[in-house]
Amino acid sequence: MTLQKENIEKLRALLAEGPRRIVIVSHTNPDGDAIGSSLAWAEMLEAEGHSVTCIVPNRYPYFLNWMPRIREVVIFKDRPEEATRAVAEAELLFCLDFNALSRLEILSDTIAANTSAHRILVDHHLAPAEDFEIAFSHPEASSTCFLVYALVEALYGTDRITRTMAELLYVGIMTDTGNFAYAGLTPELFRAVALLVERGISIPDIHNNVYNAYTAGRARLFGYAINRKMELLHKGRVACISLKEEELRRFYFQQGDSEGFVNYPLTIKKVKMSAMFLEHNDFIRISLRSRGAVDVNLFARTYFDGGGHKNAAGGKSFLSMEQTLARYAEAVEEFAAAGHLG
Numbered sequence: 001m002t003l004q005k006e007n008i009e010k011l012r013a014l015l016a017e018g019p020r021r022i023v024i025v026s027h028t029n030p031d032g033d034a035i036g037s038s039l040a041w042a043e044m045l046e047a048e049g050h051s052v053t054c055i056v057p058n059r060y061p062y063f064l065n066w067m068p069r070i071r072e073v074v075i076f077k078d079r080p081e082e083a084t085r086a087v088a089e090a091e092l093l094f095c096l097d098f099n100a101l102s103r104l105e106i107l108s109d110t111i112a113a114n115t116s117a118h119r120i121l122v123d124h125h126l127a128p129a130e131d132f133e134i135a136f137s138h139p140e141a142s143s144t145c146f147l148v149y150a151l152v153e154a155l156y157g158t159d160r161i162t163r164t165m166a167e168l169l170y171v172g173i174m175t176d177t178g179n180f181a182y183a184g185l186t187p188e189l190f191r192a193v194a195l196l197v198e199r200g201i202s203i204p205d206i207h208n209n210v211y212n213a214y215t216a217g218r219a220r221l222f223g224y225a226i227n228r229k230m231e232l233l234h235k236g237r238v239a240c241i242s243l244k245e246e247e248l249r250r251f252y253f254q255q256g257d258s259e260g261f262v263n264y265p266l267t268i269k270k271v272k273m274s275a276m277f278l279e280h281n282d283f284i285r286i287s288l289r290s291r292g293a294v295d296v297n298l299f300a301r302t303y304f305d306g307g308g309h310k311n312a313a314g315g316k317s318f319l320s321m322e323q324t325l326a327r328y329a330e331a332v333e334e335f336a337a338a339g340h341l342g
């Protein structure tokens with residue numbers, strides 16, 4: 001990962017001016033990469049004497065509860081006053097693992113209100129929407145945790161990586177690469193992982209903590225989703241799963257329970273693109289996944305006001321579930337007619 005020298009030096013200068021009040025913020029529905037990168041970066045900055053608050057808009061999934069330092073994350077939805085105060089007082093604002101303030105949803109206005117803080121982006125999504133004073137925008141990076149690793153290496157050297165930082169960084173690297181199965185697996189990434197292992201992390205323990213920590217309700221919901229709610233479109237080459245609130249309730253749904261569902265249809269040889277539609281209070285959250293050349297970032301941007309990465313993206317729909325599924329079916333045909341499904 002080559003980070004721009006000029007950016008590194010600008011950031012070094014900002015951090016060299018004595019102890020700073022710093023806020024690290026990450027995206028709505030924070031995942032392992034959002035939380036891991038935020039807390040690892042916080043640990044580094046605190047070791048340098050800065051005071052740091054990590055903020056996310058809403059709750060993280062329960063299978064991340066075991067992560068070191070996770071109780072320090074301020075959830076805006078639960079503690080709005082504390083988060084708002086920290087943001088207002090921040091001299092430096094690090095935006096990790098997202099590329100547009102709109103991705104902060106309920107937290108967007110609070111962040112936008114602090115116009116005087118230095119804003120620094122550290123992200124691996126395509127095409128940042130706003131200007132940042134310093135932007136480490138690297139879509140080629142497989143995770144933001146890997147970017148934070150590179151940032152620590154460039155600014156302070158890898159000797160400064162503690163065991164706690166190593167654990168935190170490994171969570172994001174593991175989850176965002178689909179446990180080392182997606183694109184962007186460079187020799188450099190494995191060298192970074194080797195160093196994390198040298199710091200004493202246990203890969204089997206982290207794997208177990210993240211992937212084998214679900215409830216029985218989640219296992220049953222998964223069976224139901226695949227057996228009863230998976231549909232195949234476009235000659236079996238496109239899949240979708242939809243789950244309404246009433247169905248989620250029936251299986252005691254907790255945030256995080258649907259993690260991984262959208263990937264499962266891609267285990268079918270013919271399926272090149274998969275979508276999951278999850279009903280929330282007032283809208284439907286859409287997750288999209290694809291294989292190879294099929295670009296779901298383009299699909300999400302074109303049809304569902306979303307974005308993300310080429311093979312993993314998301315969006316939203318404010319229509320009913322039935323209307324949303326009809327729109328998806330139409331969009332798939334249009335997308336295929338334009339040659340985007342290969």
Ligand code: 5GP
Nearest residue numbers: 287288305306307308309312313314315316
């Ligand atoms: P997930 O399906 O895991 O929620 O999201 C997959 C990827 O798409 C993530 O990288 C996430 O940041 C991105 N993403 C999800 N929802 C949205 C959205 O509404 N807008 C944009 N721009 N990106 C999204």
Ligand code: MN
Nearest residue numbers: 033097144176
């Ligand atoms: Mn990420």
